[in-house]
Amino acid sequence: xxxxxxxxxxxxxxxxxxxxxxxxxxxxxxxxxxxxxxxxxxxxxxxxxxxxxxxxxxxxxxxxxxxxxxxxxxxxxxxxxxxxxxxxxxxxxxxxxxxxxxxxxxxxxxxxxxxxxxxxxxxxxxxxxxxxxxxxxxxxxxxxxxxxxxxxxxxxxxxxxxxxxxxxxxxxxxxxxxxxxxxxxxxxxxxxxxxxxxxxxxxxxxxxxxxxxxxxxxxxxxxxxxxxxxxxxxxxxxxxxxxxxxxxxxxxxxxxxxxxxxxxxxxxxxxxxxxxxxxxxxxxxxxxxxxxxxxxxxxxxxxxxxxxxxxxxxxxxxxxxxxxxxxxxxxxxxxxxxxxxxxxxxxxxxxxxxxxxxxxxxxxxxxxxxxxxxxxxxxxxxxxxxxxxxxxxxxxxxxxxxxxxxxxxxxxxxxxxxxxxxxxxxxxxxxxxxxxxxxxxxxxxxxxxxxxxxxxxxxxxxxxxxxxxxxxxxxxxxxxxxxxxxxxxxxxxxxxxxxxxxxxxxxxxxxxxxxxxxxxxxxxxxxxxxxxxxxxxxxxxxxxxxxxxxxxxxxxxxxxxxxxxxxxxxxxxxxxxxxxxxxxxxxxxxxxxxxxxxxxxxxxxxxxxxxxxxxxxxxxxxxxxxxxxxxxx
Numbered sequence: 286x287x288x289x290x291x292x293x294x295x296x297x298x299x300x301x302x303x304x305x306x307x308x309x310x311x312x313x314x315x316x317x318x319x320x321x322x323x324x325x326x327x328x329x330x331x332x333x334x335x336x337x338x339x340x341x342x343x344x345x346x347x348x349x350x351x352x353x354x355x356x357x358x359x360x361x362x363x364x365x366x367x368x369x370x371x372x373x374x375x376x377x378x379x380x381x382x383x384x385x386x387x388x389x390x391x392x393x394x395x396x397x398x399x400x401x402x403x404x405x406x407x408x409x410x411x412x413x414x415x416x417x418x419x420x421x422x423x424x425x426x427x428x429x430x431x432x433x434x435x436x437x438x439x440x441x442x443x444x445x446x447x448x449x450x451x452x453x454x455x456x457x458x459x460x461x462x463x464x465x466x467x468x469x470x471x472x473x474x475x476x477x478x479x480x481x482x483x484x485x486x487x488x489x490x491x492x493x494x495x496x497x498x499x500x501x502x503x504x505x506x507x508x509x510x511x512x513x514x515x516x517x518x519x520x521x522x523x524x525x526x527x528x529x530x531x532x533x534x535x536x537x538x539x540x541x542x543x544x545x546x547x548x549x550x551x552x553x554x555x556x557x558x559x560x561x562x563x564x565x566x567x568x569x570x571x572x573x574x575x576x577x578x579x580x581x582x583x584x585x586x587x588x589x590x591x592x593x594x595x596x597x598x599x600x601x602x603x604x605x606x607x608x609x610x611x612x613x614x615x616x617x618x619x620x621x622x623x624x625x626x627x628x629x630x631x632x633x634x635x636x637x638x639x640x641x642x643x644x645x646x647x648x649x650x651x652x653x654x655x656x657x658x659x660x661x662x663x664x665x666x667x668x669x670x671x672x673x674x675x676x677x678x679x680x681x682x683x684x685x686x687x688x689x690x691x692x693x694x695x696x697x698x699x700x701x702x703x704x705x706x707x708x709x710x711x712x713x714x715x716x717x718x719x720x721x722x723x724x725x726x727x728x729x730x731x732x733x734x735x736x737x738x739x740x741x742x743x744x745x746x747x748x749x750x751x752x753x754x755x756x757x758x759x760x761x762x763x764x765x766x767x768x769x770x771x772x773x774x775x776x777x778x779x780x781x782x783x784x785x786x787x788x789x790x791x792x793x794x795x796x797x798x799x800x801x802x803x804x805x806x807x808x809x810x811x812x813x814x815x816x817x818x819x820x821x822x823x824x825x826x827x828x829x830x831x832x833x834x835x836x837x838x839x840x841x842x843x844x845x846x847x848x849x850x851x852x853x854x855x856x857x858x859x860x861x862x863x864x865x866x867x868x869x870x871x872x873x874x875x876x877x878x879x880x881x882x883x884x885x886x887x888x889x890x891x892x893x894x895x896x897x898x899x900x901x902x903x904x905x906x907x908x909x910x911x912x913x914x915x916x917x918x
Contacts, residue, residue, distance in 0.1 A: 347439055347440055347441070347442065348437070348438065348439045348440075349404040349405065349406060349437070349438075349440060350404060350405040350406070350407065350408040350410075350411040350435055350436070350437045350473060351402070351403075351404055351435065351436050351437075351438060351440065351447070351451060351452050351455040352391070352401075352402070352403045352404065352405065352411050352414075352415070352433060352434070352435050352455070353400065353401070353402055353433065353434045353435075353455055353456055353458075353459055354382060354400065354401040354403070354418075354431055354432070354433050355399050355400040355401070355431070355432060355459060356374055356399040356429050356430070356431060357429075357430040357431070357432055357464045358430075358577075359374070359398070359399035362429075366533055369533075370429075373429055374399060374429060377422060377429055378396075378401070381418065381421045381422060382401060382418060382431075383401075385414055385417055385418050385421065386401075386403055386414060386418075388414075389405065389410045389411070389413055389414035389417070390405060390406065390407065390410050391403045391404065391405045391410070391411065391414060392404050392405070394445070394446070394447050395445070395446070402447070404440075404447070407476075408435065408437045408469075408472075408473045408476045408477070409476060409477060409480060411435050411473070412435065412467070412469070412473065412477065412480075412483060412505065415433045415435065415467040415505065416467065416483070416505060416507065418431065418433070419431060419433070419465055419466075419467060419507045420507070420848065422465070423465060423507075423816065430464035430465050430571070431464075431465065432459055432462035432463070432464065432465075432466055432467075433462065433466070433467040433468075434455050434456070434458035434459045434461075434462055434467075434468055434469065435455060435458075435467070435468070435469035435470070435473050436451050436452075436454050436455035436458065436469065436470045436472060436473065437451075437469075437470070437472040437473045437476065438450070438451020438452070438454070438455070438470075438472060439451060440452055453496065454470065454493060454496070454500060455470075457493040457494060457495075457496060458470070458491070458493070458500075458502060460494065461488065461491050461502065462504075463504075463584065464571070464580075464584070465507055466504060466505070466507060467504065467505040467507065468488065468502050468503060468504045468505070469502065469503055469505075470500055470501065470502060470503075471500070471501040471502075471503075473503070474501075474503045483505065484505070484506040484844065485503045485504060485505055485506065486503065486504050486506060487501075487502075487503055487504075488502040488503060488504055489501070489502070490502070509809050509812075509813040509814070509815070509818055509821065523560060523561070523588045523589065524560070524561040524562070524563060524585075524586060524587045524588050524589070525554060525560055525561070525562055525563070525587060525588065525589040525590070525591065526562075526563035526567075526568050526581070526582075526585045526587035526589070526590050526591070527547050527550045527551045527554065527562075527563075527565070527568060527590075527591045528547070528568050528571055528576055528581070528590055528591065528592045528593075529543070529544065529547055529568060529569060529571065530543040530544075530546055530547050530592075530593040530594065530595050530604075530606075531543070531592075531593070531594040531595070532594075532595050533594065533596065539595060539597050543593075543595045544671055545667045545668075545671055546593070546595065546604070546632075547565060547568075547593070548565050548671070549630070550591065550636055551564070551565050552704075555747070555778045555780045555781060556745060556777070556778060560780065561779075561780050561811070562780040563585050563586075563587050563780075563811065563812070564780075564782045564811055564812040564815060566812055566814070566815040566816045566817070567585060567812045567813055567814035567815055568585065568814070569814070569816055571584075571814075576590065576592050576609075577614075578590055578609045578610070578611045578614045579611055579612070579614055581611065582611020582612070583611070584814075585813070585814070586810075586813075587611055588610070588611060588612070589608060589609065589610060589611065589617075590608075590609040590611055591606060591607070591608055591609075591636070592606065592607050592609060593605060593606040593607070593636075600625055600626055601623060601624070601625060601626075602623070602624055602625070602626055603621070603622070603623045604620075604621070604622050604624070604632055604636075605619070605620070605621045606619060606620045606621075606636050607619045620636055665694075665695075665698040665699075666694075666695045666696075666698040666699035666702050666705065667695070667702075668695075669691045669692070669694040669695035669698060669705070670691070670692065670695040670702070670704060670705045670708070672688075672691045673688040673689075673691035673692045673695065673705070673708060674688075674708070676688035676691065677692075677708065677711070677712060677715075678816070678817040678820070679817070679849065679851075680715075680719065680849060680851040680852055681851070682721070685712075685715075685716075685721075688712060689709065689712050692705045692708055692709040692712060693709065696709065701742060702742075703739040703740075703742040703743035703746045703749055704739070704746065704748065704749075706735050706736070706738050706739035706742065706749065707735070707736060707739040707746055707748040707749035707752050708748070709735050710731075710732045710733070710734075710735035710736035710739065710749070710752045710753070710756065711732075711748075711752050712732075713728045713729070713731045713732035713735065714728075714729075714732045714752070714755065714756050714759065714760065716728050717729060717732075717760060717894060717895075718759075718853070718854050718895075719851075719852075719853055719854075719883070720853055720882075720883035720885065720886055722894075725760075725893075725894040726894070729756065729760035729761065729894075732752070732756045732760065733753065733756050733757070733760070733761070736749050736752045736753035736756060737753060739752075739753075740753060744777075745777045745778075746777070747774045747775070747777045747778030747781040747783075747784045748774075748781070748783060748784070750770050750771070750773045750774035750777060750784070751770070751771055751774035751775075751781065751783055751784040751787040751788065752787070753770045754766070754767040754768070754769070754770030754771035754773075754774060754787065754788070754791065755767065755771070755787040755790075755791065757770065758790075758791040758794055758896065759790070759791075759895065759896060760894075760895070760896065761896060762896030762899070764791060764794060764795050764899045767791045768791060768792075768795070771784070771787060771788040771791055771792075772788075774787075774788070775788060780811060781811075782808045782809075782811035782812035782815070782821075783808070785804045785805070785807045785808035785811065786804070786805060786808035786820070786821060786824050788801075788804045789801045789802070789804035789805035789808065789824055789825075789827075789828050790824060790827055790828060792804060792828075793827065793828040793831040793832070794831070794896075794897060794898045794899060795898070795899050796898075796899075796900070798828065798831055798832035799832075801828040801831065801832070802825070802828050802829065802832060804828075805821070805824050805825040805828050806825065808821055808824070809821045809825065817848075817849070818845075818848055819844075819845040819846070819847075819848035819849040819852060819855070820845070820852075821845075822841050822842070822844045822845030822848065823841070823842055823845035823846070823852060823854075823855040823858070825841045826838045826839070826840070826841030826842035826844075826845060826855075826858060826859070826862070827842075827858050829841060830842075830858055830861065830862045830865070831898075831903075835862050835865045835866040836866055838858070838862040839859065839862050839863060839866060839868075842855055842858060842859040842862060843859070846859065850878070850882075851882060853879055853882050853883050853886075856875055856876075856878060856879040856882070857879060857891075857911065859872075859875050860872045860875040860876050860879065860910070860911060860914040860916070861907055861910035861911060861914065863875060863914070864910040864913045864914050865910060869913065869914070872910075872913070872914035872915070873914055873915045875914065876911075876914045876915040876916050877915070879916070880916075880917075886916065886917070887916070887917050887918060888908050888911050888912055888916050888917065888918050889918055891908075891911070892904070892908055
């Protein structure tokens with residue numbers, strides 16, 4: 286791909302400036318039901334501002350950024366799976382939350398069950414911490430969503446505790462934080478001037494319960510829900526999201542089985558052109574959470590949800606599923622089956638049939654069955670395939686290599702299962718794109734051959750069709766063939782985010798920029814919570830570069846690279862965009878980082894192994910800009 290996957294290390298943001306003092310705009314009031322992190326008596330007994338014993342009056346040197354973290358829906362999670370939830374949270378807290386807090390200069394005030402109260406001297410550092418924490422929590426996929434609220438304010442210290450109106454405001458703000466979100470007050474926002482890498486949106490003035498006032502609040506954009514706000518999606522199709530199936534037993538083997546059932550249902554539903562199906566990688570953000578249909582439906586823009594639970598007793602499995610209406614929260618229909626694991630795929634068909642009967646009553650049963658995807662015959666193949674998907678996309682070299690072995694194991698276990706072949710084709714394409722291939726020409730032919738074989742096994746496999754088309758344009762420069770297969774991919778699965786995404790850069794390569802931007806935006810709308818959003822951001826940046834929208838391209842490319850700094854093709858496109866935008870010093874820094882990741886990179890070798898455009902002049906221009914940015918010939 287010409288597009289890049291880049292994960293930000295800390296140096297992508299400029300060093301945090303020392304915060305200046307400013308009014309915090311706090312309000313006093315009752316806090317009888319505030320979080321347990323501070324005592325209600327501290328505010329209720331002193332409404333007029335009188336200080337309790339052992340508390341010193343707040344001064345400027347006690348002005349800090351107060352941060353609250355808690356787990357969304359923790360009580361319900363504990364009720365469903367007390368021990369599993371406890372260990373998932375304590376692992377996340379001790380392995381991620383607290384180490385990142387210390388890394389960004391934060392100080393722990395106290396722990397309270399599922400909550401954490403912390404302070405930072407610098408609000409910018411607090412925001413950086415919150416962003417990195419939400420990214421890491423999302424990538425761990427432990428089924429725990431965090432919410433974070435921040436307020437820069439004066440505080441009162443009472444021994445190891447911390448009190449004050451500003452603390453109360455920070456606590457109350459948590460009521461407005463979405464799952465995986467971060468919000469803060471105006472006092473924090475005022476100190477983010479010049480922090481261009483932090484994308485925020487105003488929430489207006491929020492009423493703080495029991496404080497009797499409103500405060501201006503802002504939200505950090507941590508996913509793609511608002512990335513295309515204002516863009517029009519012409520789709521009028523009903524949308525459905527298949528949520529990760531719960532596995533209360535906690536057995537790791539059943540985790541893969543539950544994930545496989547969910548993915549199989551998504552694949553089958555996606556075949557129907559009368560539905561818009563939310564991608565599995567987006568619904569993973571809600572794994573192991575108590576599902577509230579209305580809020581999840583709003584977040585995913587889904588009209589219907591399929592939820593399920595899987596229980597095992599030996600080789601016997603009980604599967605319960607529900608079809609939910611997200612507008613009313615009503616359970617429309619359900620299915621419960623006890624079956625042997627060897628009958629799993631027949632049950633998947635029945636679940637899909639139940640959903641389609643309710644949503645599309647005019648479609649005959651036999652016609653629906655023909656839309657269902659071919660199923661692998663082996664659990665071993667499925668297991669290896671799912672393990673590979675966990676490893677392939679983050680571009681950690683060792684894990685990336687392990688993903689290849691898992692895919693090869695899946696193919697050996699079930700040669701008739703087309704999806705591992707399609708993903709292995711993607712693996713070889715990425716291997717070339719990353720500059721890791723020892724023989725790019727051989728890898729290119731391998732990618733083409735594997736994708737072609739996947740299509741032969743399943744002519745409706747949208748991933749295989751899209752991958753084959755992408756490889757033809759990206760590695761062989763056969764744009765006519767590429768467009769043919771990419772069109773087929775979108776026809777086979779109109780809800781496939783990867784089919785739309787891969788189509789975007791090929792359309793861009795042949796000068797169809799308007800269509801390319803539409804395709805990239807459509808891909809992002811179909812997968813706003815994707816576990817690897819950096820791919821989508823970088824592709825969108827690339828098509829804007831080709832369209833001549835250089836500043837917009839830089840915005841999207843930086844956003845993608847902030848998610849994953851290892852995607853070298855993103856760095857290449859960022860460098861040429863910066864040259865085109867008249868920012869040579871930035872471009873030279875970008876190329877320096879590219880060469881750290883790909884020391885053997887040269888423009889001449891790159892031109893031999895990659896195909897950019899069907900217009901040779903545009904290829905010359907791209908390579909010339911790489912040279913201007915300092916890339917070696």
